[in-house]
Each structure stands twice: as structure tokens, then as C-alpha cells.
Amino acid sequence: MIERGHLNTDNGLEMECLWICFSSLIQKDLDLVKEQWNTHRMRASRHDTVAGIPDELYHLPERHGGVDGLALNISEGQINFAKENFLQYEVESNMYEEHFGFILQNITFSEPENWEEAENMYFTLMSIANNTD
Numbered sequence: 001m002i003e004r005g006h007l008n009t010d011n012g013l014e015m016e017c018l019w020i021c022f023s024s025l026i027q028k029d030l031d032l033v034k035e036q037w038n039t040h041r042m043r044a045s046r047h048d049t050v051a052g053i054p055d056e057l058y059h060l061p062e063r064h065g066g067v068d069g070l071a072l073n074i075s076e077g078q079i080n081f082a083k084e085n086f087l088q089y090e091v092e093s094n095m096y097e098e099h100f101g102f103i104l105q106n107i108t109f110s111e112p113e114n115w116e117e118a119e120n121m122y123f124t125l126m127s128i129a130n131n132t133d
Contacts (some may be wrong), residue, residue, distance in 0.1 A: 010055070013129060016096035020104070021122040023109050031053050 001007035001018075002111040008014050037054065052064050061067060103125060112118035 001122075006123070013099075014126065017100060017122055017125050017129065020097075020100050021112060021118040021125065022115070025115065025118055049104050063107065100125060 002009065007018065039053060039055060041053055042049065042051055050057060050064055050066075055064070057064055107124075107128070109121060109124075112121055
């Protein structure tokens with residue numbers, strides 16, 4: 001889209017529209033990769049790895065020579081450090097998100113099933129947003 005001149009990554013409006021149109025497809029792909037990774041069989045290797053299926057190794061470690069309940073205690077200081085340094089990020093609500101939410105409530109659009117549908121949705125929403133029907 002950038003190479004074809006349809007997307008300017010410095011434009012907040014276009015980037016928010018891109019996110020609205022493609023985020024569900026990206027999430028579906030990420031979920032698929034996660035599912036495939038967590039259910040595939042790993043072989044033992046010379047790097048001291050344990051053979052098995054990741055989900056099974058995690059949830060049922062006793063089946064593979066591990067011990068159940070290996071959770072580590074975390075000190076109050078470690079929790080506070082994480083809160084101060086890592087949990088500061090808050091999702092910012094922006095005017096573009098509200099704008100596209102309003103548009104999507106007032107037109108009929110189903111969630112895109114593939115990149116072509118997401119791209120068409122992007123062009124339609126940008127046309128509406130820029131009043132260039």
C-alpha cells in the first residue's frame with residue numbers, strides 16, 4: 001500500500017484506519033501460529049531441551065519428569081519495580097478511533113476475512129473520512 005501511494009505511515013488517520021481494517025486478520029494469524037507452536041512435538045536436542053508438546057510440558061510437567069507447581073515467589077519489591085517500569089503503558093484513546101467507530105456504526109461492514117477485504121474496507125473508510133466518495 002505504501003509503494004502504491006495508498007498509505008502514508010506518518011498520517012495518524014491513515015494508521016488508525018489501517019489498524020481497524022487489518023487488526024483482526026493479524027490477530028487470527030497470531031492465534032494460529034500460537035496454536036501450532038503450542039501443539040507441535042519437539043525433539044530432544046543436545047542443548048538440554050525436553051522432548052514433548054509445549055502445552056503438555058507446561059500444564060502437565062509430571063508426565064515428562066518435571067514437578068508440578070514450580071511457580072516462583074515474587075517479592076513485593078519486584079512487583080513494585082514492574083509496576084513502575086513496565087506497567088505504565090496505557091492505551092491512548094484518540095479522536096481517530098472514535099471517528100472510525102462512529103463510521104462503522106453507521107454503515108454495514110462485516111469483519112474482513114482476507115487482506116483484499118481489509119484493503120477494500122480501508123479504501124472505503126478513508127474515502128468517508130476524507131469526504132471523497
